[in-house]
Amino acid sequence: MSSNNHDLPGVTRRDFLGWASISAVALTALSVFAGIFRMSKPTVRYEESTRFKIGKPENFPAGTVKKLEERGVFIFSGDDGLHAISSVCTHLGCIVAVTETGFQCPCHGSRYNANGKVIGGPAPRNLAWLEISQNVDGTLVVDAAKEVPVGTKFNLYA
Amino acid sequence: MNNTNQTGISVFKENLKSIGKSFSASFLRSGRPISDRSRAAAMFNNFFLHVQGVKTHINTLRPGYTLGLGFASFALLMMTVFTGVLIMIYYNPSIENAYNTVKDINYVVFGGRLLRNVHKWAGEGMIIFVMLHMARVFYTGSYKQGREFNWVVGIALLVCTFGINLSGYMLPWDQLAYWALVIVSNIIQSPKEITDSLGITQYFDIGGLSKELFLGGLHAGKESLTRVYLLHIMLLPMILFIFLGIHFWRIRKDGGLTKPEHFVPSAADTEYLSLPEKKGGIFTTSKTYGLMELAHGKTPAVGKDVEHEVLSWPNLLIAEAALFMLCFAGVVVYAFFIDAPLKELANPLIPENPAKAPWYFLGLQELLSYSAFMGGVGLPGLALLGLALAPYLDREQDHVGIWFSNQQGKKTALLSLVVGTAVLIGILAFAINFGWFRNWWPNVPQLLITLINPGNIWVGFMIIWTVFVVRKTGSTRMGAIALFTMFLVGFVILTYVGTELRGPNWGFYWFKSQWPPH
Secondary structure, eight states, X not given: OOOSOTTSOSOOHHHHHHXXXXXXXXXXXXXXXXXXXXXXXXXXXXXXXXXXXXXXXXXXXXXXXXXEGGGTEEEEEETTEEEEEEOXXXXXXXXXXXXXXXXXXXXXXXXXXXXXXXXXXXXXXXXXXXXXXXOTTSOEXXXXXXXXXXXXXXXXXX | OOOTTOOHHHHHHHHHHTHHHHHHHHHHSSOOOOSHXXXXXXXXXXXXXXXXXXXXXXXXXXXHHHTTHHHHHHHHHHHHHHHHHHHTTTOOOSTTTHHHHHHHHHHTSTTHHHHXXXXXXXXXXXXXXXXXXXXXXXXXXXXXXXXXXXXXHHHHHHHHXXXXXXXXXXXXXXXXXXXXXXXXXXXXXXXXXXXXXXXXXXXXXXXXXXXXXXXXXXXXXXXXXXXXHHIIIIIHHHHHHHHHHHHHHHHHHTTSSOOOSSOOOOHHHHHHOOOOSSXXXXXXXXXXXOOTTTOSSSOOOSSSOSOXXXXXXXXXXXXXXXXXXXXXXXXXXXXXXXXXXXXXXXXXXXXXXXXXXXXXXXXXXXXXXXXXXXXXXXXXXXXXXXXHHHHXXXXXXXXXXXXXXXXXXXXXXXXHHHHHHHHHHHHHHHHHHHOOHHHHOTTOOHHHHHHSSHXXXXXXXXXXXXXXXXXXXXXXXHHHHHHHHHHHHHHHHHHHHXXXXXXXXXXXXXXXXXXXXX
């Protein structure tokens, strides 16, 4: 696309139009690809909400552990309040089991201590502590999409 | 016709009588293949056969050279397509029905179990044969002399083969399928391991985004099955067949299969070949020829029997037909006796213990048990990149078409096999007995494990060994042989460890009988 008109400075019309068409094609292709990706990223999810009710606080007497299997969380209840720990292993998403020392994953042998901290195996992250809150009707709500710092307890009377 | 007073009706009768003959003449175009000329015409006049050359080099037809591995892979592919279309008659890709329809195919549909078994075993057989075909192409140096690009196309086909197998594994929606899907989706998510270590996940969560695109949601569910089904029956097969077309076309365009530069036909060759009626090709020693203006590349060498080629009809076609029948019989017999696995319905609450991916991914799963990112994305990506770049980094053009190039190549391959096996078993034994960083220092940062783990050390050793071989021999081809041998050693040993020696909680057990109850 080199110009043979050396009198004119800058870009020739031919070069300009050539590059403009190439850019237009590239831009269109890029938009189409971006659109395909955006289109295939679901806007509606056919899944249950990440927020779910777990019942009244009285259901969780101090010193107990409840496993809410279908929700993938453990609810621990102690003297200083409640906390929810995710049962989904941070390695590849298997469901961990409670052991004497904490948690153990059946898939690749990741081990966690009682606070969900990784103490062995390939898991890259600690088990997530999830947010517990209370509805106006008094029931407790866990949000599996909201992580809270380790050690955050939900205390009714605090 | 000899009757000049024929009526229209009698002409019509004649035509009707000879309809078989005239149809076959219109169909075959060049008549029956009874002479060399008509045998050649039979090849280039036939839509299905013209993909192949009219003549085939004797070296290509030697069973010990190609071992028929590429064609066997293609034969298995044809069997998966055939059986796949048939079982699609009953399969329904929804999480409500998928498991039940696969069960129906297995237990109710006439011939369903055999079809499903053939589909499964031919598909998994493809993995073995495609890998072996790759090894044959590599060790005979057939990625050289203009075949560099076709090698890269072959790598793409390898990836498609793995992808189609894996997506098919997820369709029955049993426990195996579901937990394989969960594990694979989390492998796709594993770049999170890096972004987390760098603390940028909240701004740039490439892992989470890829997982969501793959699953069609945050968890494996109905949307995921739709997408996996789409990959298995449409997207990946389309890509596979496009690349396969290019692969075959390039074989022809790149001058057929590789052969040694100084090829000497042996007496044994003539035993199973039918030789051309006219010997010596079109060139005679009494004349001189100048094709320099007409032909690209090397001009034909006059005087020696330039071609060493025989007609593809019947030599090549008989070999292919025999190979196809062998593959067909082998798979059908295997499928008759050995059933494809089908566990209980998928249950998101109870992971399999151990939760294993299909066997061809268990080598990766072993690496995954050290670091999700390196095992799932980093190291396989590096391996594929290394394989794809091999022909561009090793550009020595001699000894093409000879297994292991020469005596030195044989020695290099054998030494790499022994050293690689010893080193990899050493690394694995160490990791299994003594654990890794986190067992010694519980607070070690994840990034350090991602960077230094048994898998990376093995790959690091492969690279060091290759550099050592290149320096020692002064040949990039020897380095390539060393590296590729190590790659195969790694694939085989890691797959074996992941398949046979890993039990509940990914613990190490010599035998399955030692697994604790769980």
